[in-house]
Amino acid sequence: MATLAAQLAATHQGVIDNAPAPIYAAIKESIDGIKSTFDKSAAIQAGTTLPSFKLPNALGQEVTSESLLAKGPILITFYRGDWCPFCNLALRSLQTHLDAFKAKGVTVVAISPELPNTSLTTTEKNELKFEVLSDVGNKFARQLGIVWDQPQVVQTVLDAFSVDLKARNGDDSRAVPVPTTLLVDAKGVVRNVHTDPDYMQRLEPTTALEWADAL
Template sequence: MNLIEELKAKKEASSKAIPKEKLEIMARGTEALKNNSLSEKALKVGDLIPDFELPNALGNKISLKSLLSKGSVVISFYRGGWCPYCNIELRALQNLLPEFEKYNTSLIAISPETPDNSLNTVEKNNLSFEVLSDIDNKVAKQLGLVFQLPDDLREVYHSFNIDVPKHNGNEDYELPMPATYVVNSEGIIKYAFVPEDYTERANPEEILKNIK
């Protein structure tokens, strides 16, 4: 299966396995983001992305500027290693690495998780690209991607044994939308996919089309 098919299959399986009342709470959370037009407030194609420096899974600082000096950069924001849709996407991006490298394009993934938890994500998914920790969502907030989980959705996550504060090292329950950006060497956004729905991800074919 390709990424889009795998995400669809995961969503269908979850709809059968998760109790209806919990699915309704999760759906309301997504609808609230859509009703607030959260994606429209995020950076778009043509915008200049701000430079940033974040620690990777080993705690080493990686700057966007240093990556852009080598060519284009694909940036994938994900919610955390606890999110099955995020793991599916990260593995699909790993499979695209040879294509990215062919076009002098770097790949980074960013989440609000601590470096230790990012390392777990790297090891679990056998990732060889940089996975960065955006503690307190400082970079994601600059891009307009961040929202706060409502109380009822927090309880649903707790029932799934998902401890967002433990993963993120804070108590704010803030997460980024799962956005994907293609940024050229000048820092200009050439492609942006910013869904409010956490089950959606950028089509790899669209990413590749925009780096060629």
């Protein structure tokens, strides 16, 4: 099976080959902008305690950080939304490695700003067997310093692909989380962090499994 990086690169090439030039230019402009302005030092750091959260899952049931930590370490991945092909590849890759995480006692959780009904679609489409939680308004992500308030130029891209963020997220903003993955130990301490303002790049699940080995 191809690595996640290889799958992401192939998808990126597909965008280059198939997207109209003005659309790809807008995509590149937006990524270059966030890469130049995102302050990783302001994002949550390894060694800090994860703020507690209570978020609805795809069925609208509340899930708390305390209930997850009671089972042991948790791997949390933040993704932009079901509409993002790079996010879907990352989620499917985690699902492929889910048994390996379970064998290490790690609970996998994905979080996006999308409403629960959209999260349910994401879960079903990608055949996910782990919790997909809704951080409506990016309130939890903002606590972690990982929110991207996307610029106006992104609206051109969203319109081109018929993505209605207001319907999906329940608000008028274009805010999404910067793709971030955290490994949190059973005491609630963040042990590892991977965050990349280039949403076409993601953490390999095999790297996260190596993190888990070091707990």
